[in-house]
Amino acid sequence: MSFGNAFFGYSWIDAIIRVVIVIGVMTVTVVYLTYGERKFVARFQQRLGPTRTGPIGLWQGFADALKLLTKEDIRPTNADRWVFEFAPYATFIPVLMVLIVLPFARDWGVRNLSLGMLYVFAVLGLNIVGIMMAGLGAGNKFALLGGVRAAAQMISYEIPLVLSLLAVAMIAGTLDLDKIALLQAHRPFILLQPLAFLIFATAMLSELHRAPFDIPVAESEIVGGFVVEFSGIRWSMFQLTEYASMWGFSIFGSVIFFGGWAFPKGLDWGWGWQLALTFIKSGAFILAIMWVRTTVPRLRIDQLMSFCWKVLLPLSLVQLLVNGFVLEYGWPQEVLSLTSLAGAAFLIAVIFRRAVRRPSKTKLVGAYRQAQVPE
Amino acid sequence: MTQDSPAKSQLPAAGLADEIAKALPGIPVQAVETTTDLDLTVEVANLKPFVQGLRDRLAFDLLRNIVGIDFEADGMALKYQFYSFKDNRALQLTVTTGSGHPHVPSLVDLYPAADWHEREAAEMLGFVFDGHPNLKNLLLEEDLHIHPLLKEHPLQVGEVFQGIESGPVGFPS
Amino acid sequence: MTHWPEQLVSSREAEFDTVDMTINIGPQHPATHGVFRMVLRVDGELVTDCEPYIGYLHRGLEKLTENHDYRQAMGWWDRTDYLAGLCCEGAYCMAVEKLAGMQVPERAEYIRVIMMELSRISSHFMFLGAFGADVGSFGTSFAYAWRERERIYDLFEEVAGDRMFPTYFRPGGITMELPENFEARCRQLLGQIRQGIEDLDGLLTGNEIFIERCCNLSPLDTERAIALGITGPILRATGLAWDIRKAEPYSIYDRLTFDIPVGRQGDIFDRFFVRLSEMYQSCRIIEQCLADMPKKGLILDPKLPKTLRIDKKECYVRNEGTKGEYGVYALARGGTKPYRMKLRSPSFCNLSALREMVVGNYVADAVLILGSLDIVLGEVDK
Numbered sequence: 033m034s035f036g037n038a039f040f041g042y043s044w045i046d047a048i049i050r051v052v053i054v055i056g057v058m059t060v061t062v063v064y065l066t067y068g069e070r071k072f073v074a075r076f077q078q079r080l081g082p083t084r085t086g087p088i089g090l091w092q093g094f095a096d097a098l099k100l101l102t103k104e105d106i107r108p109t110n111a112d113r114w115v116f117e118f119a120p121y122a123t124f125i126p127v128l129m130v131l132i133v134l135p136f137a138r139d140w141g142v143r144n145l146s147l148g149m150l151y152v153f154a155v156l157g158l159n160i161v162g163i164m165m166a167g168l169g170a171g172n173k174f175a176l177l178g179g180v181r182a183a184a185q186m187i188s189y190e191i192p193l194v195l196s197l198l199a200v201a202m203i204a205g206t207l208d209l210d211k212i213a214l215l216q217a218h219r220p221f222i223l224l225q226p227l228a229f230l231i232f233a234t235a236m237l238s239e240l241h242r243a244p245f246d247i248p249v250a251e252s253e254i255v256g257g258f259v260v261e262f263s264g265i266r267w268s269m270f271q272l273t274e275y276a277s278m279w280g281f282s283i284f285g286s287v288i289f290f291g292g293w294a295f296p297k298g299l300d301w302g303w304g305w306q307l308a309l310t311f312i313k314s315g316a317f318i319l320a321i322m323w324v325r326t327t328v329p330r331l332r333i334d335q336l337m338s339f340c341w342k343v344l345l346p347l348s349l350v351q352l353l354v355n356g357f358v359l360e361y362g363w364p365q366e367v368l369s370l371t372s373l374a375g376a377a378f379l380i381a382v383i384f385r386r387a388v389r390r391p392s393k394t395k396l397v398g399a400y401r402q403a404q405v406p407e
Numbered sequence: 408m409t410q411d412s413p414a415k416s417q418l419p420a421a422g423l424a425d426e427i428a429k430a431l432p433g434i435p436v437q438a439v440e441t442t443t444d445l446d447l448t449v450e451v452a453n454l455k456p457f458v459q460g461l462r463d464r465l466a467f468d469l470l471r472n473i474v475g476i477d478f479e480a481d482g483m484a485l486k487y488q489f490y491s492f493k494d495n496r497a498l499q500l501t502v503t504t505g506s507g508h509p510h511v512p513s514l515v516d517l518y519p520a521a522d523w524h525e526r527e528a529a530e531m532l533g534f535v536f537d538g539h540p541n542l543k544n545l546l547l548e549e550d551l552h553i554h555p556l557l558k559e560h561p562l563q564v565g566e567v568f569q570g571i572e573s574g575p576v577g578f579p580s
Numbered sequence: 581m582t583h584w585p586e587q588l589v590s591s592r593e594a595e596f597d598t599v600d601m602t603i604n605i606g607p608q609h610p611a612t613h614g615v616f617r618m619v620l621r622v623d624g625e626l627v628t629d630c631e632p633y634i635g636y637l638h639r640g641l642e643k644l645t646e647n648h649d650y651r652q653a654m655g656w657w658d659r660t661d662y663l664a665g666l667c668c669e670g671a672y673c674m675a676v677e678k679l680a681g682m683q684v685p686e687r688a689e690y691i692r693v694i695m696m697e698l699s700r701i702s703s704h705f706m707f708l709g710a711f712g713a714d715v716g717s718f719g720t721s722f723a724y725a726w727r728e729r730e731r732i733y734d735l736f737e738e739v740a741g742d743r744m745f746p747t748y749f750r751p752g753g754i755t756m757e758l759p760e761n762f763e764a765r766c767r768q769l770l771g772q773i774r775q776g777i778e779d780l781d782g783l784l785t786g787n788e789i790f791i792e793r794c795c796n797l798s799p800l801d802t803e804r805a806i807a808l809g810i811t812g813p814i815l816r817a818t819g820l821a822w823d824i825r826k827a828e829p830y831s832i833y834d835r836l837t838f839d840i841p842v843g844r845q846g847d848i849f850d851r852f853f854v855r856l857s858e859m860y861q862s863c864r865i866i867e868q869c870l871a872d873m874p875k876k877g878l879i880l881d882p883k884l885p886k887t888l889r890i891d892k893k894e895c896y897v898r899n900e901g902t903k904g905e906y907g908v909y910a911l912a913r914g915g916t917k918p919y920r921m922k923l924r925s926p927s928f929c930n931l932s933a934l935r936e937m938v939v940g941n942y943v944a945d946a947v948l949i950l951g952s953l954d955i956v957l958g959e960v961d962k
Contacts (some may be wrong), residue, residue, distance in 0.1 A: 077723030173603050177625075177943070243716060244789055247944070329789045330716025332944045333625060383788060417678075417828050417897060442678045442895035468806050472896070472924040474909045486909065488896055488924070492806065492820070495827055499896060520809025523932040531642075546635035546961055555643055562647050 050142040054131050062275040063093035069275075069322050076326040096268075103264030110171025111261065119169055120262065120269035123162030126155045127277045134283045135210050137293045137306035148209035149201055152284055153194050156239065159277070160186045163248070163258055166270070170261035178257025181333050182248030186239055188340045193235035195348035196228040200288055202355050203368065209287055216291035217299060224368045227375035229289045231348050236281050238336070240274065243325040247333050278321060279314065286313035343382055347375055419445040420496035431460040444488070444499040451502055455512045458487070458500070462517055466493040470518040475528035477557045482506050483532060487514075504534075513539040531556040600628055603943065607636050613710060613950070614957030618934070620946060627946050630938040632931060637961040645921045650676050650888050651751060653918070657908075658745045660923060662958045663706050664699035664902045666692075666736075669749040671899045674830060675908040675921070676751035678895040680888060687877030688753040689832045694766070694869045695739075695748060696899075697862040701773060702732045703902040704855045704862075707954045708780045711852060714951040715793055721783055728776035735769055738762075751888070753880035763870055770863050777859050785856070791849065798937045798949050800846035808936070809929040812904025814953065817854045818846030824900040831899075836868050848952040855954070889916055896924075903927050903954055925959035 067082065067089065074081030082089030107116060133148045135141040145151050160183060167179010200221050204212045212221075222229045238245040249257040259270045286292055290313045293306035331339070354371045357363075423445050424438040434457050437448040449457050461467040467489040474486040487500040504511060513536035514521040525536045526545040533554040536542060543549060554560060600621045607615045615636035621629040641660065645653040657672040658665035670692055677684060684692075705725040712721025733743040739758055740746030748755050759765075784790050800810075802818040815822060821840045825833040841857035843850025890912035898907040904926025913919040930953050937953075938946045 073719075077720050078727055079723060173601060177603070246716070326720050327783070328717065329712070329784075329787060329793060331789055332793060332942060334942065335792055416834075417830060442893060444896055446894070468803075469811075470809060471811075471898075471905065472907055472909060472922070474920070474922040476911060476920045488907070488909070492822060497828070497896075518809070519807050520929060520932070523928060544635075546638040548635070555640065556646075560643075562643060 047142065051132070054142055055128070058128075058131060058276055058279070061279055062272055063097060065275045065279065065318065066096065066271065067093040068318075072319070072322050073326045076323075100264055100268040105265065106261075106263050108171050108261055112169040112171065115165045115169030116171075116261075117266075119162055119166035120266045120273075121162070122165055123159055124269050124273045124276070126158040126162070127273050127280060129155045130280050130284075131276070133209060134280060135213060135287060135292060136283070136310050137303045138210075138298070140303065140307065141210075144208065144210045146206075146208045149197055149207040149212070149288070152209075153190070153197065156277070157190060159239075159273070162273075166262070167258040170258065172261050174260050175258050178248045178260070182241060182258055184333065185241065185245060185247060185336060188337055189235045189238035189245075189344075192231050192340060192344035192348045193239065195345070195352055196225075196231040196235070197288065199228045199348070199351045199355050200225055202352070202359060203365075209284075209292075213287050213292035213294040213298075217294045217296075220289060220291040220295050222289040224365060225289075225351070225372045226369075227347065227351050227372040227379060229285075230376050230379055231344050231351075232285060232289070234344065235340075236285060237321065237324065238340070240278055240281060240321070242274075242278070242321055244328045244330045245336060246325075246330055247336065278318060282314035282317035282321070283310060285317055286310065343379070347379055351375055417443045417497075419443065420498070423496060423498065427461075427465065430464050431457060434460075441499060444497050446486075446499040446501055448501040448503065451504055451509075451511055454500075454502055455514070455517070458514055458517055461489060461498070461500075465491065467491045467498060468493075470514065470520045470524075471497075473521060473524035473528055475532040475534055475556070477506075477532055479506075479558050483509055483534070485511060485528065485534065508533045508535050510535045510537055512537050515539055530554070533557065605947070613955060616950075616955070616957055616960070618938075618946075618950070620938070620943065622943055625942045625944075627938055627941055627943060630935045630946065632934050634928075634931070634957070634960050637957045639962065641962040642920070642922060645918060647917060649916050650680075650890070650918060653921070654749070654751075655745075655747060657923070658747065660925060660959045660962060661703070661901060661903070661906065661927075661956050662744065663956050664696075664703040665745045666695045666699040666748065667703075667899065667901050667906065669747065670696050670831070671897060671901070671906050671908050673749045673751045674897045674899065675895060675910040676888075678897055679890045679893045679910055679912050679918075680751065682752045682881050682884070684753055684831075684881060685878040686832070687874045688879045690869045690873040691754055691758060691879070692749060693831055693833070693836075694866050694873075695736075697865050697869075698732055698735065698769075700902045701859050701862050702729050703956075704859050705729050705732075705776070705780075707855055708784070708852075711948075711951045711954075712780070712784050714948055715784075715790055717784065717790075721780060724776065724779050724783065728773055731769055731772055735765060738765065750880065752884045753878070755880075757879055766866065766870060770866060774860070774863060777856065781856060785853065793945075793948065794849040794852065794952075795847060796845075797848045797945055798846075798941060798952075800937070802846070805846065805933075808933040810904070810933055811929065812901070812926050813854045813858065814846070814851055814904070814930055816840065817843035817850035819844055824898055824905055828898065830897070835872070836865050838862075838865050838868075848948055851952045851954075887916055889914065890918075898924070901926050901959075903956065903959070904930060906959075923959070923962055925962065927953075927955040927957075927959040928962075931955050931960055 070092070071081040071089070082092035085091040085095045107113070130152050132142040133145050133151055135144065163182045163186070164179050167175050167182065200212075201207055203221065203224060204215050206212060241248045247257075249259060259267055262270060283292075291298070292313070293310050295309070298306045298309055351372065355368065358367050358371070419440040424447070427436070427447065434449065434453045436457075439446045439448070469490040469492065470487065471490055472488040476484045476486065478484060482503055482505045484504065485502045487502070489498045489500065490496070502511060511534055513525055515525065515538065522539075523545060525534075525539055526542060528534050529536060529542050530544045530547055531554060544551065547553070547555075600623045603620045603622055605618050605620060607617045617633040617636070619631045619633070620627050639656070641656050644656055654669060654672050658669045661668050676682075705728050709722040709725025713719055736746055737743050739762065740748035740755070800814070800818050802815070802820045805815050805818050819842055821842045823840045824830070826840065838861045841854050841861065843854050891914050893912045894910070896907060896909045898905050900906070905924065906926055907924030909920070909922040909924065910918055911920040934950065934953065937949050941949065
């Protein structure tokens, strides 16, 4: 049964039950993602991570959630009351709305919209409003700085994100996420559009404000940025948003570029295998995101913005243009792959140019040289 | 590094006193040798021209340290430590003043390094540096006007109450 | 086109005037490496003014020293540069020895040098870790650095009984003999340290984002650095190969061969790289000491008096502390207590240049610049 049809009785009861299932899965997933991140990052840093709460620390996420729920709700007197109180929810609700369209398997999802992709990035844009509310409403200069940086960053990176996804949509000919997955049953789109994937991955990291783009929550500079004044449940809503959107984006990315539940042999082997495929692919995405976060330092806001506007945006526009030409003149799909691969290689070269030109190692002075007073 | 390089093992530079007497005539100095440096005593009034001469003509470009000392009945003193990169030698300058709040010209315009050293000497011992742009307290709180390193200032006055004070904190000056 | 009344127009223009915002990077902050406060005035992200406030860790070192015996006061001095306590102990002991005219036996000198260089390595590891955390590498560099520091501290504990402030040096020599397996242990540690430095090097130095953030940020030329009183790795990063261990050698440094790494333009990347390279040089020094050290010998001057009375003497000894020139000015005027002892701390002098370096850069860079100065507040605040 296609996941547009009701399974649990009337369509509205069906919808509610599906939403509840998704929320439940999301909650447990997020809890275990926080735990998993701590363990994973800890291993990178040669330490163990949570080990005490439950066997190998498995109940850590629940323990954290419980602690946060029982914390005192502090609201600074300077804060704009309603903006401050509503901001966490304003940030979280769009993420929840996105989870509605994502296909976890052939018939497993809440509702399949024929405008699925458009819906996803339109709704994710609303996230920014919530973050700005958090930054401006907290009555704290650090929060203001964080909110302003976040707004600039997220709005800028929306554009290459959308353009790269549109490039894929042009090839697929549809915005419907279910159909996009079906079209990749034999060949995932990453082979056709590696450049779009790279741009999507970078822009996705930025939308999630994770390293190296985590300036809005730059912990060592502005101590938490826009979440600095939130504590207890409110802060846990922001964390929930971050991990839920990480999860949602991972599934979204795996559907669009890696074939989601359909590749390989998704249709043949039933819903168990499809679920497993979704799980594996989004898990790989999430692991990659965490890996990058642990290893890489963060960019400064102006470097980040210049990277977006001067590198990613032109490349994604060029990608769109090339796709248009190829599809219009009916050239074979391999041309798409090749041009996109060339674009991807160019992007990587641009990123690495700095390392190639890095200053040569500082010279070691062999023997002591009499100190000179510079002229 | 030549064997007879004067700063080797941190000893007073040989021949420096004569060189200075030749390069900066007209400013009376008294030369003594401490364990590690050559020490020259100048008058407060001659301090600035002497230091300017040291910097411009003898290439003493690093002002390392400014020490304020309280000699109780014998007044107070300031010791300046200089170093020349070009000739690899060090020099100490002493300026003796009276007690209380003696006025000494500030060396900030000649050596920006003097900035914080002078602020510290001012707050710890009560020197007043004329011409210093920002003589606020550095290590102590801004409103605490005591001079702890003076010998008359006690090390500790009885027990220190580790609680919440009802009045201003600080030793009676 | 509508004509707005005069008052409305000028008030509209006034609305668009911007006022610089004052941010307080306050004493409690993950980025300030200790209790240090700086008040930044920013125009958007650009810093227009910076005022540092220090003194949160002022403990009255000099006043305490004036009122205690020469050998008692050492307990406070090694807590000034608390990341490299043994270097401070070395400087203080040198000062008292100069005043009292003591001779330190050769074996003790070698042991002192080994301990001081290990402290230097430990302090530079701390810098690498903290600087990586400032740049945003979120604790990975920190964890790597601390693993090596733990190893060094374990060695200190085996040798001297305490990890950070063992009070191992004493005017006239050192307190106790090394354990028997010290050489083997030290060589093993050096191997681990080299591996640790390589790990951190691989994590940070080649990283494009790290280079993007750090290169060409706050370049400093040598003349200005000297005028500001900056010494140590920052001065070497500007291109001047000056190290007190070579220029004004103390202890047995004149017998050891090692290089002085220098930078080129004094920017943050150079300062980082100079410190990284210095760590390798310190390893070299330790190996030479282990090879050349006399296997048996006195560790303490045999003619030490029970009460140390020093008549009119004055000295200013300087040693190459981890952050720069760590100088001790000592004045004795009879009696068992020093008349005046002043600490010329490198972090204090380097920090006075902060304002000049920070103004004109972004807020994010202000934090990096502060990190690259590698200050330790114990020294700054005495």
